[in-house]
Amino acid sequence: MPEVDPVVQQVVARHGGDPSHLLQILIEVQEVFGYLPAPSLTAVARELAVPRSRVEGVAGFYSFLYPAPIGRYRILFSDNITDQMLGSRALLEALCRKLWVEPGKPSEDGLVSIDTTSCTGLCDQGPAVLVNGRAITRLDYRRVNEIAELVRKAVPLDRWPAAFFQIEDNVRRRDALLGPTFQPGSALAAALKLGPAGWLEQMRLSGLRGRGGAGFTTHVKWKSCRDAAGPDKVVVCNADEGEPGTFKDRVLLASHAERVFEGMALAAYATGARTGLVYLRGEYRFLLEPLRALLDRMRGDGLLGRSILGEKGFDFDIDIHLGAGAYVCGEETALLESLEGKRGTPRIRPPFPVTRGYLGRPTVVNNVETLAKTTLISLGGGAAFAATGTAQSTGTKLLSISGDCALPGIYEYPFGVTIERVLEDCGAGDAQLVQVGGASGVTIAGYEFQRRIAFEDVPTAGAFMVFDSGRDPFDIARNFVHFFAHESCGFCTPCRVGTALLKGYMDKLALGRGAKVDLADIEWVDRLLRNASHCGLGSSAANPVVDTLIKFRPSYERRLKSLEFEPAFDLDAALADARRITGRDDPAAHLDGGRGR
Amino acid sequence: MTKQFLFDGQPVEFEDGQTILEAARAAGHYIPHLCWHPDFPPHGSCKLCIVKAGGRHVSSCALPAREGMEVESNTPEMNAERRALLQMLFVEGNHFCPSCEKSGNCQLQALAYELEMATARFNHFFPDRPVDASHPDVLLDFNRCIFCELCVRASRDVDGKSVFALTDRGIHKHLVVNAESGRLGDTDFSVDDRAANICPVGVILRKRVGFALPIGSRKYDGAAISVVAMKEGE
Numbered sequence: 007m008p009e010v011d012p013v014v015q016q017v018v019a020r021h022g023g024d025p026s027h028l029l030q031i032l033i034e035v036q037e038v039f040g041y042l043p044a045p046s047l048t049a050v051a052r053e054l055a056v057p058r059s060r061v062e063g064v065a066g067f068y069s070f071l072y073p074a075p076i077g078r079y080r081i082l083f084s085d086n087i088t089d090q091m092l093g094s095r096a097l098l099e100a101l102c103r104k105l106w107v108e109p110g111k112p113s114e115d116g117l118v119s120i121d122t123t124s125c126t127g128l129c130d131q132g133p134a135v136l137v138n139g140r141a142i143t144r145l146d147y148r149r150v151n152e153i154a155e156l157v158r159k160a161v162p163l164d165r166w167p168a169a170f171f172q173i174e175d176n177v178r179r180r181d182a183l184l185g186p187t188f189q190p191g192s193a194l195a196a197a198l199k200l201g202p203a204g205w206l207e208q209m210r211l212s213g214l215r216g217r218g219g220a221g222f223t224t225h226v227k228w229k230s231c232r233d234a235a236g237p238d239k240v241v242v243c244n245a246d247e248g249e250p251g252t253f254k255d256r257v258l259l260a261s262h263a264e265r266v267f268e269g270m271a272l273a274a275y276a277t278g279a280r281t282g283l284v285y286l287r288g289e290y291r292f293l294l295e296p297l298r299a300l301l302d303r304m305r306g307d308g309l310l311g312r313s314i315l316g317e318k319g320f321d322f323d324i325d326i327h328l329g330a331g332a333y334v335c336g337e338e339t340a341l342l343e344s345l346e347g348k349r350g351t352p353r354i355r356p357p358f359p360v361t362r363g364y365l366g367r368p369t370v371v372n373n374v375e376t377l378a379k380t381t382l383i384s385l386g387g388g389a390a391f392a393a394t395g396t397a398q399s400t401g402t403k404l405l406s407i408s409g410d411c412a413l414p415g416i417y418e419y420p421f422g423v424t425i426e427r428v429l430e431d432c433g434a435g436d437a438q439l440v441q442v443g444g445a446s447g448v449t450i451a452g453y454e455f456q457r458r459i460a461f462e463d464v465p466t467a468g469a470f471m472v473f474d475s476g477r478d479p480f481d482i483a484r485n486f487v488h489f490f491a492h493e494s495c496g497f498c499t500p501c502r503v504g505t506a507l508l509k510g511y512m513d514k515l516a517l518g519r520g521a522k523v524d525l526a527d528i529e530w531v532d533r534l535l536r537n538a539s540h541c542g543l544g545s546s547a548a549n550p551v552v553d554t555l556i557k558f559r560p561s562y563e564r565r566l567k568s569l570e571f572e573p574a575f576d577l578d579a580a581l582a583d584a585r586r587i588t589g590r591d592d593p594a595a596h597l598d599g600g601r602g603r
Numbered sequence: 604m605t606k607q608f609l610f611d612g613q614p615v616e617f618e619d620g621q622t623i624l625e626a627a628r629a630a631g632h633y634i635p636h637l638c639w640h641p642d643f644p645p646h647g648s649c650k651l652c653i654v655k656a657g658g659r660h661v662s663s664c665a666l667p668a669r670e671g672m673e674v675e676s677n678t679p680e681m682n683a684e685r686r687a688l689l690q691m692l693f694v695e696g697n698h699f700c701p702s703c704e705k706s707g708n709c710q711l712q713a714l715a716y717e718l719e720m721a722t723a724r725f726n727h728f729f730p731d732r733p734v735d736a737s738h739p740d741v742l743l744d745f746n747r748c749i750f751c752e753l754c755v756r757a758s759r760d761v762d763g764k765s766v767f768a769l770t771d772r773g774i775h776k777h778l779v780v781n782a783e784s785g786r787l788g789d790t791d792f793s794v795d796d797r798a799a800n801i802c803p804v805g806v807i808l809r810k811r812v813g814f815a816l817p818i819g820s821r822k823y824d825g826a827a828i829s830v831v832a833m834k835e836g837e
């Protein structure tokens with residue numbers, strides 16, 4: 007292992023000794039050592055002149071940072087319900103057996119560790135794993151055998167078969183955004199002709215609403231930022247895409263990134279921002295180099311940098327920060343904290359980012375797809391954009407479709423499309439339910455398939471997971487509950503404790519030890535999550551359970567052992583030790599008087 | 604002209620920028636709180652201070668009051684939710700009050716009495732983090748932390764030391780100290796620090812004074828926290 011101090015000094019110097027780059031620095035230090043040894047945290051603190059406690063706080067927050075030793079090969083199985091349905095758990099066990107390791111524990115020789123991770127955004131080509139941060143798709147037993155061999159022989163990742171790392175776009179339906187070819191620079195040129203105010207007016211006419219989930223009207227956000235006091239405004243592209251079952255931003259960044267970056271420049275033109283930041287989820291690390299290369303090309307073409315397209319005073323450039331495995335960092339204020347190199351804890355609002363965002367500067371945070379869509383508005387005008395979709399949900403929406411269907415992938419539809427139509431197109435003949443909007447979204451039962459994808463009916467950030475009649479709604483909800491418990495940032499009481507309690511109840515039910523009072527407790531915890539949580543993670547963590555309890559209650563009741571109270575453990579079995587010690591096995595030494603034996 | 608909002612049906616005056624909790628207190632109304640402290644900016648983590656404003660749940664310690672707002676606070680509904688939040692805090696840590704030297708001076712315990720929390724309701728998590736007795740004057744029992752971050756904020760912003768921080772996340776979140784060894788004795792922490800005297804529960808404890816004041820004559824033994832807190836301005 008290389009010496010700690012010189013490595014840390016080099017990495018810190020690369021980041022100009024800027025403490026707001028702490029997360030990026032830790033990611034890069036870890037790339038050298040494989041984990042973050044205690045002395046490396048001390049060294050980072052010293053070099054940045056920040057307290058060590060702060061560094062330890064950040065290092066412990068992110069799933070992909072390891073303050074304790076971990077395998078030289080870190081293998082993480084994507085654990086979304088869609089991966090599980092494709093057999094990921096059995097594949098994980100098979101790999102563990104082959105490599106003689108237990109899930110979650112590094113092997114004794116430090117060669118390998120195997121564990122699960124939250125959805126990696128490859129649901130259309132799962133089961134997926136990350137090996138030292140690199141995504142491998144379409145896992146099957148053959149691939150598991152090959153991986154075991156490569157690990158055992160300690161073959162460097164660069165020499166693993168290229169086919170492992172192949173990632174498909176799987177675009178199945180193209181409309182306004184994915185259809186036409188895009189001429190880089192054309193959208194910016196069109197906006198420059200209108201001037202900042204004229205361009206913002208087109209945005210207003212378009213009615214564009216955010217594609218990241220909340221559906222906030224984009225031009226209002228841009229205008230508030232423009233009007234906010236402060237010269238150093240910022241445009242942030244939210245590429246955290248952590249919602250289970252969502253992968254459309256991955257495809258946009260892989261094949262349409264010119265539009266996304268040009269959209270950021272369009273936001274800068276409207277607001278007067280000079281700094282652009284992309285927050286790219288760690289799971290999409292493989293996109294980092296291609297995206298950086300594209301930024302370089304855009305600088306060369308005069309689309310970024312000083313005097314963009316020759317317009318004096320229009321200066322704007324973009325940098326990319328990596329996330330490190332934390333779903334909550336998709337929440338815009340947690341994202342800003344993370345961009346500042348802190349723990350991803352959502353802020354108190356107000357103030358909102360448009361007035362006090364990144365480093366206290368007025369900041370626009372927009373989703374990848376939202377930004378890409380602005381190029382359409384610039385090119386075709388706001389009115390034309392508003393002519394498709396519905397009155398309250400203009401334009402098209404990208405859906406990431408996975409689960410029980412013949413043709414998983416990306417589908418672009420005008421807003422207002424019915425769920426039934428989508429199911430038909432993706433070849434889902436036997437759908438029992440659809441989870442729209444991911445784990446935090448809505449569970450749609452068969453009798454609701456006439457409903458429409460739109461902010462005013464069934465809103466979605468893009469996830470569309472199909473479950474056929476063989477699937478159990480309880481299992482689906484339980485998977486999501488585990489996801490939220492794992493991803494809770496732990497800041498506020500209701501979510502930190504509530505998601506952990508909920509996980510306990512669902513596990514108790516799964517073991518067949520539930521009682522009717524447990525359902526009442528679940529409903530009570532759900533209510534606290536909804537009402538008292540600090541951010542959207544906690545308040546929507548209850549959704550899958552609430553929805554399935556209403557729409558698929560038999561799936562829960564089937565699991566109840568009794569309708570009265572039932573302890574989480576087997577009382578009689580718990581007495582076995584006492585019986586052994588006292589040498590008794592008479593009827594009176596058993597709870598039921600020995601009848602059950 | 605002064606601005607007003609309605610607090611449990613009664614008019615309360617406020618100045619621009621004042622939070623609901625601050626304005627209510629100034630008018631003599633107590634709102635339960637754990638992570639809020641008059642000497643620090645709002646933190647917003649414990650959620651004990653939740654109220655309904657215009658039908659929506661909000662954190663009263665963090666939300667600026669607005670003209671004409673209708674706030675519900677001391678209602679059976681809000682108190683039931685606060686009680687459940689207390690129960691969550693109780694099961695999350697190890698709060699065996701009879702054997703805790705903070706008993707009687709503890710805000711968590713006092714609020715449990717105030718809100719008539721009779722049982723813990725939920726399953727206990729029983730965390731198992733070793734006590735840190737490495738410092739000559741102060742003991743840390745990590746298993747009672749409610750993550751209000753008052754020690755973190757006091758040490759960072761008042762003492763200028765950043766002795767404390769939180770690490771990990773979710774239910775695994777825990778307190779750490781500013782030393783590679785992880786031991787309080789290896790930090791520059793002093794018993795006279797503001798951070799040494801701010802923990803609302805029994806995590807940061809002075810050595811050798813534990814039972815100097817007998818149980819029965821302690822801070823919240825004689826009067827409810829709603830009375831003490833208003834009288835002593837905390």
Ligand SMILES: Cc1cc2nc3c(=O)[nH]c(=O)nc-3n(C[C@H](O)[C@H](O)[C@H](O)COP(=O)(O)O)c2cc1C
Nearest residue numbers: 216217218244246247248336337338372373376542
């Ligand atoms: C827990 C949580 C996770 C989120 N994750 C994302 C995400 O991964 N990507 C995203 O664009 N928005 C995400 N959001 C929504 C953002 O907070 C924010 O509303 C959005 O980025 C704004 O962009 P838009 O207006 O273009 O949609 C998340 C929100 C919450 C509460």
Ligand code: SF4
Nearest residue numbers: 495497498501541544
């Ligand atoms: S709701 Fe959950 S994720 Fe959001 S702040 Fe609270 S603990 Fe963190």
Ligand code: SF4
Nearest residue numbers: 748749751752754802
């Ligand atoms: S140790 Fe005490 S003051 Fe510090 S966060 Fe925990 S409960 Fe709050």
Ligand code: FES
Nearest residue numbers: 647649650652664
């Ligand atoms: S007092 Fe308001 S959240 Fe703790």
